[in-house]
Amino acid sequence: MANGVIINADVQKGTIDRNIYGHFAEHLGRCIYEGLWVGEDSAIPNTNGIRNDVLEALRKLSIPVLRWPGGCFADEYHWKDGIGPREQRKRMVNTHWGGVVENNHFGTHEFLMLCEMLGAEPYINGNVGSGTVQEMSEWVEYVTFDGESPMADLRRKNGREKPWSLKYFAVGNENWGCGGNMRPEFYADLYRQFQTYVRNYGSNKIYKIACGANSFDYNWTEVLMRQAGKLLHGLSLHYYTVPKTWADKGAATGFPVSEWYSTLQATLRMEELLTKHSAIMDQYDPDKRVGLIVDEWGTWYNVEPGTNPGFLYQQNTIRDAVVAGINFNLFHKHCERVRMANIAQTINVLQAMILTEGAQMALTPTYHVFDMFKVHQDAAALDVHVSTDMLEDEGGALPQISASASKAADGTIHVSLCNLSHDSSADVAIDLRGTGGIGFVDGTVLTADAMDAHNTFEKPDAVKPAPFGSVTGQGSRLSASLPPMSVVVLAIKA
Numbered sequence: 278m279a280n281g282v283i284i285n286a287d288v289q290k291g292t293i294d295r296n297i298y299g300h301f302a303e304h305l306g307r308c309i310y311e312g313l314w315v316g317e318d319s320a321i322p323n324t325n326g327i328r329n330d331v332l333e334a335l336r337k338l339s340i341p342v343l344r345w346p347g348g349c350f351a352d353e354y355h356w357k358d359g360i361g362p363r364e365q366r367k368r369m370v371n372t373h374w375g376g377v378v379e380n381n382h383f384g385t386h387e388f389l390m391l392c393e394m395l396g397a398e399p400y401i402n403g404n405v406g407s408g409t410v411q412e413m414s415e416w417v418e419y420v421t422f423d424g425e426s427p428m429a430d431l432r433r434k435n436g437r438e439k440p441w442s443l444k445y446f447a448v449g450n451e452n453w454g455c456g457g458n459m460r461p462e463f464y465a466d467l468y469r470q471f472q473t474y475v476r477n478y479g480s481n482k483i484y485k486i487a488c489g490a491n492s493f494d495y496n497w498t499e500v501l502m503r504q505a506g507k508l509l510h511g512l513s514l515h516y517y518t519v520p521k522t523w524a525d526k527g528a529a530t531g532f533p534v535s536e537w538y539s540t541l542q543a544t545l546r547m548e549e550l551l552t553k554h555s556a557i558m559d560q561y562d563p564d565k566r567v568g569l570i571v572d573e574w575g576t577w578y579n580v581e582p583g584t585n586p587g588f589l590y591q592q593n594t595i596r597d598a599v600v601a602g603i604n605f606n607l608f609h610k611h612c613e614r615v616r617m618a619n620i621a622q623t624i625n626v627l628q629a630m631i632l633t634e635g636a637q638m639a640l641t642p643t644y645h646v647f648d649m650f651k652v653h654q655d656a657a658a659l660d661v662h663v664s665t666d667m668l669e670d671e672g673g674a675l676p677q678i679s680a681s682a683s684k685a686a687d688g689t690i691h692v693s694l695c696n697l698s699h700d701s702s703a704d705v706a707i708d709l710r711g712t713g714g715i716g717f718v719d720g721t722v723l724t725a726d727a728m729d730a731h732n733t734f735e736k737p738d739a740v741k742p743a744p745f746g747s748v749t750g751q752g753s754r755l756s757a758s759l760p761p762m763s764v765v766v767l768a769i770k771a
């Protein structure tokens with residue numbers, strides 16, 4: 278068999294919501310503190326406390342939406358601890374992540390300022406596990422109410438006259454686990470109660486997101502849709518790619534070939550999750566009003582040796598780039614239901630875009646995939662049929678290629694392709710149907726010559742995108758030769 282991709286450019290399968298390229302930044306390890314926030318007095322160049330190098334790099338990604346403050350941290354977070362003069366803010370213990378002191382210097386104002394600087398929609402995750410209905414209700418009032426009220430007046434006292442716009446709000450996080458160890462029936466009732474008091478003030482309309490399932494827990498989705506489906510706009514899903522077991526997840530670098538493939542096998546299971554959770558949602562919501570919000574995804578390895586186990590700091594290699602490419606192709610395919618996805622996490626935690634150490638910064642291979650794929654944001658998903666050679670691995674067979682395509686507002690067709698093989702190139706025949714033929718083709722490739730190739734502060738450009746020359750075309754057909762371990766994006770002017 279050979280690898281082939283048929284693209285029906287005149288058959289559109291929905292819009293790829295830009296929020297699929299969303300991010301997640303938690304008070305965990307060095308994501309917020311050091312990664313984003315260094316404080317106004319830092320020697321590291323910053324703007325209002327946010328480090329400039331990181332800001333510049335993130336702006337380039339056109340981040341559509343940023344989720345905060347957690348994660349597990351969200352259900353221990355009391356937002357009033359993080360407002361007012363910074364030196365007077367409560368110092369607390371981040372019990373979930375490393376037991377370190379949380380000085381609350383990065384709070385509601387700083388987060389919403391960061392979103393404004395990035396041009397990203399804020400997505401705030403409220404506290405159900407250890408918070409109250411009143412606390413959640415007042416947070417929304419503080420952020421979005423324009424008139425005279427205790428919370429709006431407090432906001433003004435703290436220096437912000439006008440309310441912010443806040444669209445995305447989640448009622449709890451992982452309430453089946455760190456967010457309270459609840460049963461779905463109990464959480465669904467709490468969701469119904471808490472969300473009642475998440476008010477729309479003035480023209481601010483909140484898109485309410487309920488805590489969804491842990492990976493393969495289909496019963497959770499069933500119960501939530503049945504008991505609360507009419508009262509929510511989005512239902513979350515969390516799924517992490519773990520190469521081995523939760524007790525020994527495998528290393529981020531220096532791993533054997535078997536873990537290259539077990540990682541990709543685990544990633545491909547996202548397809549099963551999207552299909553099955555969507556099928557349950559379809560029973561209650563056939564018109565697909567409710568979005569599936571994959572607000573935590575990415576690789577999770579053993580932490581880097583010598584680092585705080587509670588900080589979840591890991592390196593990021595070409596393997597992570599292929600994982601990101603596969604996930605995006607799947608989110609595109611399921612874009613009618615998947616309206617948002619947030620990679621865990623933006624900086625220094627899990628599958629990060631950026632790693633920092635003091636004043637140093639390195640962009641990861643995953644960063645480059647986000648940059649290459651951003652052309653799909655808000656584009657029309659096209660009908661794509663993939664035929665692929667299969668790779669044999671001890672964990673079973675897996676496809677050699679993954680692909681998706683979209684059409685941008687200016688008519689450009691973007692095709693994204695991944696070669697999952699660690700050692701063989703993939704020749705792919707692309708048949709672009711439903712257009713008048715192929716005009717100009719441009720391409721970018723991200724690849725490497727070792728499975729764990731990665732960027733360091735000393736060699737920040739070891740893995741970086743390059744022009745892709747291995748593509749030829751005639752009429753409506755293209756031939757592309759993908760190197761092993763690669764992610765490619767083609768731009769086709771039809």
Ligand code: AHR
Pocket residue numbers: 303347348349350450451573621622627
């Ligand atoms: O992203 C790290 C953690 O993973 C989050 O805090 C939690 O929601 C999940 O278990």
